[in-house]
Amino acid sequence: MKSNKEEKPYDVSRYRTPDGYTSDIAVFTITSEKTKAYAPPKMELKLMLIKRAQQDTEGNLNIEPGKWALPGGFVTPEETAMEAASRELEEETGIAGIHLKHFGVYDEPGRDPRGWIISNAHYAIVPEHRLFERKAHDDAAEVELFPVQDLEQHLLAFDHASIIRHAITHITRDLLQTTVAKQFLPELFTYSELQAVLLTITDDKSIQNEQAFARKIKTLPFIEAVEGQKTQRTSKLPTQLYRFIDAEVKQSIYTARH
Amino acid sequence: MKSNKEEKPYDVSRYRTPDGYTSDIAVFTITSEKTKAYAPPKMELKLMLIKRAQQDTEGNLNIEPGKWALPGGFVTPEETAMEAASRELEEETGIAGIHLKHFGVYDEPGRDPRGWIISNAHYAIVPEHRLFERKAHDDAAEVELFPVQDLEQHLLAFDHASIIRHAITHITRDLLQTTVAKQFLPELFTYSELQAVLLTITDDKSIQNEQAFARKIKTLPFIEAVEGQKTQRTSKLPTQLYRFIDAEVKQSIYTARH
DNA sequence: CAAATAGTGTCTTTGAGACATTATCAA
DNA sequence: TTGATAATGTCTCAAAGACACTATTTG
Numbered sequence: 001m002k003s004n005k006e007e008k009p010y011d012v013s014r015y016r017t018p019d020g021y022t023s024d025i026a027v028f029t030i031t032s033e034k035t036k037a038y039a040p041p042k043m044e045l046k047l048m049l050i051k052r053a054q055q056d057t058e059g060n061l062n063i064e065p066g067k068w069a070l071p072g073g074f075v076t077p078e079e080t081a082m083e084a085a086s087r088e089l090e091e092e093t094g095i096a097g098i099h100l101k102h103f104g105v106y107d108e109p110g111r112d113p114r115g116w117i118i119s120n121a122h123y124a125i126v127p128e129h130r131l132f133e134r135k136a137h138d139d140a141a142e143v144e145l146f147p148v149q150d151l152e153q154h155l156l157a158f159d160h161a162s163i164i165r166h167a168i169t170h171i172t173r174d175l176l177q178t179t180v181a182k183q184f185l186p187e188l189f190t191y192s193e194l195q196a197v198l199l200t201i202t203d204d205k206s207i208q209n210e211q212a213f214a215r216k217i218k219t220l221p222f223i224e225a226v227e228g229q230k231t232q233r234t235s236k237l238p239t240q241l242y243r244f245i246d247a248e249v250k251q252s253i254y255t256a257r258h
Numbered sequence: 259m260k261s262n263k264e265e266k267p268y269d270v271s272r273y274r275t276p277d278g279y280t281s282d283i284a285v286f287t288i289t290s291e292k293t294k295a296y297a298p299p300k301m302e303l304k305l306m307l308i309k310r311a312q313q314d315t316e317g318n319l320n321i322e323p324g325k326w327a328l329p330g331g332f333v334t335p336e337e338t339a340m341e342a343a344s345r346e347l348e349e350e351t352g353i354a355g356i357h358l359k360h361f362g363v364y365d366e367p368g369r370d371p372r373g374w375i376i377s378n379a380h381y382a383i384v385p386e387h388r389l390f391e392r393k394a395h396d397d398a399a400e401v402e403l404f405p406v407q408d409l410e411q412h413l414l415a416f417d418h419a420s421i422i423r424h425a426i427t428h429i430t431r432d433l434l435q436t437t438v439a440k441q442f443l444p445e446l447f448t449y450s451e452l453q454a455v456l457l458t459i460t461d462d463k464s465i466q467n468e469q470a471f472a473r474k475i476k477t478l479p480f481i482e483a484v485e486g487q488k489t490q491r492t493s494k495l496p497t498q499l500y501r502f503i504d505a506e507v508k509q510s511i512y513t514a515r516h
Numbered sequence: 517c518a519a520a521t522a523g524t525g526t527c528t529t530t531g532a533g534a535c536a537t538t539a540t541c542a543a
Numbered sequence: 544t545t546g547a548t549a550a551t552g553t554c555t556c557a558a559a560g561a562c563a564c565t566a567t568t569t570g
Contacts, residue, residue: 016335018276021365021376038542038547077274077374080365105363105378107279107338116335118279118376120363176510177435192548198512205533206513212533213512214550219531221516235548236541252434253507254456254471255464256514257532257558258479296569297520450521463560470560472523477558493521494568515531515559517570524565531558538551543544 019115023084024072024160025100026123026167027093029131029145030184030200040192040234044147045171045200047164048131050092051142052157063114068144069157070164072119081120089124092143099125099183103170104163111159123167125183172201177251179222179244188226188241190234191217222247277373281342282330282418283358284381284425285351287389287403288442288458298450298492302405303429303458305422306389308350309400310415321372326402327415328422330377339378347382350401357383357441361428362421369417381425383441430459435509437480437502446484446499449475450492480505 027048032041049068055061071092075084082100090096106119131145146154148168156164174180175198184197191214198207206212217223224245230238285306290299307326313319329350333342340358348354364377389403404412406426414422432438433456442455449472456465464470475481482503488496 016332018279018335018376021276036547040548074274075365077276078367080367081363102363105339105360107333107378109336109338118276120365176508176512178511190549198510202510204510204513207510209533210548211535211550216512216532219516220512222511232541236543237539237547237549238541239549249511250434251509251511251514252456252460252462252465253436253480253509254434254474254478255462255559256509258477294520448522467560468521469523469562474559490568494570495520495522495566496568497522513532519570520568522566522568525563527561527563529558529560531556533556534554536552536554539549541547543546 018118020112020117021075021081022072022117022119023075023081023088024070024106024119024121024163025085025089026070026121026164026171027089027126028123028148028167028171029126029128030197031128031145032196038232038234038236040190040196043196043200046145046147047151047167048093048126048143048145049154049156051144064157067155067157068146068160070121070160075120082122085120085122085124093126093131095126095130098130099180101170101174101180104166106159106163108159119163121163121167123171125171125180127184175201177249179249182244188229188231188243190231190239190241192234192239194223194242217242222249274374276376278370278375279333279339280330280375280377281333281339281346282328282364282377282379282421283343283347284328284379284422284429285347285384286381286406286425286429287384287386288455289386289403290454296490296492296494298448298454301454301458304403304405305409305425306351306384306401306403307412307414309402322415325413325415326404326418328379328418333378340380343378343380343382351384351389353384353388356388357438359428359432359438362424364417364421366417377421379421379425381429383429383438385442433459435507437507440502446487446489446501448489448492448497448499450497452481452500475500480507 028045029048030043030045032043034041050071052065052067052069053062054065071088073084073088075081082102085100089098100122102120102122104121106121151164181194181197185193194217195207195213206216218225222245223242226241226243229241231241232238286303287306288301288303290301292299308329310323310325310327311320312323329346331342331346333339340360343358347356358380360378360380362379364379409422439452439455443451452475453465453471464474476483480503481500484499484501487499489499490496
């Protein structure tokens, strides 16, 4: 861990410590647009960003004003960055108990004009309905949801453009390779709801095809049909409900079909 | 990113900064034991650990002496943790240009008795032959390779037991779901060599079976046979050599067979 | 020849893919 | 009845799995 080299009194770097440790959060939500009654929703993956104010509440100039940024804040010594993320998220949006995942650390020298500041980045999955009650934060001039496709064109603070790219890469991979998709869905869901979630980040043919996907969902070892449970929220015909079960998903590129 | 709350003068946490930022490295290697001539090697995944000395070269007591630990050290403001890992690895083992991957951050309050120290953890893949020239570091009483199975029984410094568990989880998943296995192999390799690497971390039936795996390797989109290239290092019969090619591997648990 | 690994032949079974068909219900 | 989604029937084709067998080379 620490080598003696740094502990020796003559080592100049001994007392160089970071100027700050922050936790940033890429808050993703999927908005469902009900096109009509008795039909599966059109879903779209969106990222929540905050527009940095010109000045803080004391009247001092803010840093990187007017740019869009990920919510976040400084971590205190009494908490982990994950706990800080959870706390910030609650302060920002008023919601707690959200799925959070670490996906990277940003420590490039010069990434933050304020000094040597290390950012621990997470993504969060927030079901749309829980975002309704969100409230503005003190330095957040605006809070807005952006479809993940057209994020490139906005002016982003610090190195957040890069962080956001990685966040999208990670959540996309996790949605396809783990069962996090359940964080976007109700406890019980139909095949077309799961399909709509997956289609926000993939255009895979066998996921696009209704019949194929409806058949496939029955064979997945980590999803089970809930006998006798049906809903009419996606069609006039009562539709089978499914739930995720705790089953370890082991996969390998050396055994899968290609 | 930073909220005004922390910038206000009355906020006590404003000046609380970490006492250090370290980079730790889980150095993995696969040792090949040639059981006999003209046979595939028996391979085993091992992790390199350092035994912390009782005192440093100045005669001061060292922290966590006698315990096994991951190599690593403090990150300076002029570098990223990844660069620090690369530098430390070179100082420690004399080797450069090694595959490194970030897999986690450790920032639990109290994890390090010296203060609020954040560890950015990476794993490294070092081919066995490059470890031969490794040399002892100044505070490393001993350097040793441990098979990943029997790491639990050793006394580990700080929270390294936990970090190591995560490192093994991550490298295992990456070996099966990405093409990092190539980091353990020569440029050109036989099906049985790749098989031996994979069998260090899985007991999957279709990887264990020679015929099945020999057939499967020909169909993998990210591996190609190198026409006309054969070797006799794994058998008396000249054997086809393969190489990894740059092909994007997209997989999904919703489309794979289960 | 014996032994060991590499590689093929072939049969069975499973599931993916495609396409058509049926079921159910609201408007 | 129309229109929409859900669900099934069925056929084809590709690949997985299993097992036997052949090929090549060294000692």
